[in-house]
């Protein structure tokens with residue numbers, strides 16, 4: 024008698040190999056369709072089209088688990104509009120989709136009669152043979168499920184098909200999570216941009232308006248005194264301020280930000296300080312101990328606006344008689360000091376109401392400089408603001424990089 028042997032017939036081996044290759048092809052196609060750029064909607068459309076074709080499904084859909092324990096249909100192919108309408112939100116408890124979405128695991132149901140009972144009408148005109156539910160997973164989290172409505176039973180497609188479907192579910196989960204993170208990042212970027220625009224408005228146009236209000240008050244007082252010469256002088260200044268405000272607004276509209284005078288930061292500050300002294304009558308002393316400044320335009324803007332807001336606060340709130348503005352640097356470490364001998368602050372609240380935005384914006388600008396700001400103030404003792412930040416020398420030829 025012959026020894027019983029169980030060699031696999033070459034034919035079976037070949038079929039298995041062919042199926043493995045087909046599985047890899049499917050995975051590759053799916054991974055490719057999911058890595059295309061685009062919105063989540065486009066991504067799911069691409070996924071469903073590719074997948075339906077690859078496994079020859081009659082229909083397919085994707086559902087995501089909601090925070091309140093339901094599953095929500097977010098994409099589908101081959102289902103009638105009335106079905107989609109009724110199937111949009113389903114409680115997670117009562118069907119294979121819900122079970123898979125909460126517990127995981129691949130589920131196979133013969134036909135869709137239970138689903139039809141839930142939505143109150145047939146899912147398909149002619150029912151499918153198998154309704155397959157596969158979890159959509161990102162790491163340990165189940166995000167939802169995808170469904171296949173198959174005419175050919177899954178078992179007939181090869182024994183590694185369940186593993187393949189689970190693997191596709193993981194690819195889909197990764198793609199959905201990536202799309203979610205990208206949309207969150209976009210939303211964050213928009214909020215950040217709005218915040219920046221708000222800050223620019225506060226520190227440029229709002230400042231100009233404050234200045235103009237002061238000039239208008241002076242103009243009114245001159246008119247009351249019937250001092251025509253002074254009134255004409257104030258009117259001219261007001262006109263100039265309006266022209267400047269208009270130019271600021273145009274700059275904001277085109278660049279979102281004002282540019283520092285071509286001459287550089289120090290002359291721009293000197294100008295600001297000189298105007299401040301002239302307009303407020305406060306004695307103001309400006310000392311620049313910096314050698315050559317090597318700041319980027321973005322850093323110059325932050326420093327200028329922090330300083331400008333500090334001076335505006337002194338003008339509005341301090342009642343000071345003397346102000347000192349000092350700039351100095353030791354190698355890469357820059358210090359900006361603004362000191363007044365006014366009333367001081369009653370308390371420096373971290374969370375000022377939104378209508379008091381200046382100090383909060385100063386802190387944000389300091390963060391953008393990756394620096395530190397210290398505000399020291401005692402009631403009646405004046406206020407001292409010290410900004411410290413690091414700015415390594417700019418790359419490029421020193422002559423082009425250094426501005427003073």
Ligand SMILES: Nc1ncnc2c1ncn2[C@@H]1O[C@H](COP(=O)(O)OP(=O)(O)OP(=O)(O)O)[C@@H](O)[C@H]1O
Nearest residue numbers: 336337340341365367368378379380381382383406
């Ligand atoms: N140099 C200062 N002297 C005295 N008080 C100050 C000084 N700087 C700020 N303050 C106080 O701190 C508060 C907050 O200042 P902040 O710049 O945040 O808001 P604001 O100037 O009132 O409004 P905004 O800057 O939005 O126009 C001021 O309302 C004021 O009471």
Ligand SMILES: [Mg+2]
Nearest residue numbers: 335336381382
């Ligand atoms: Mg302010």
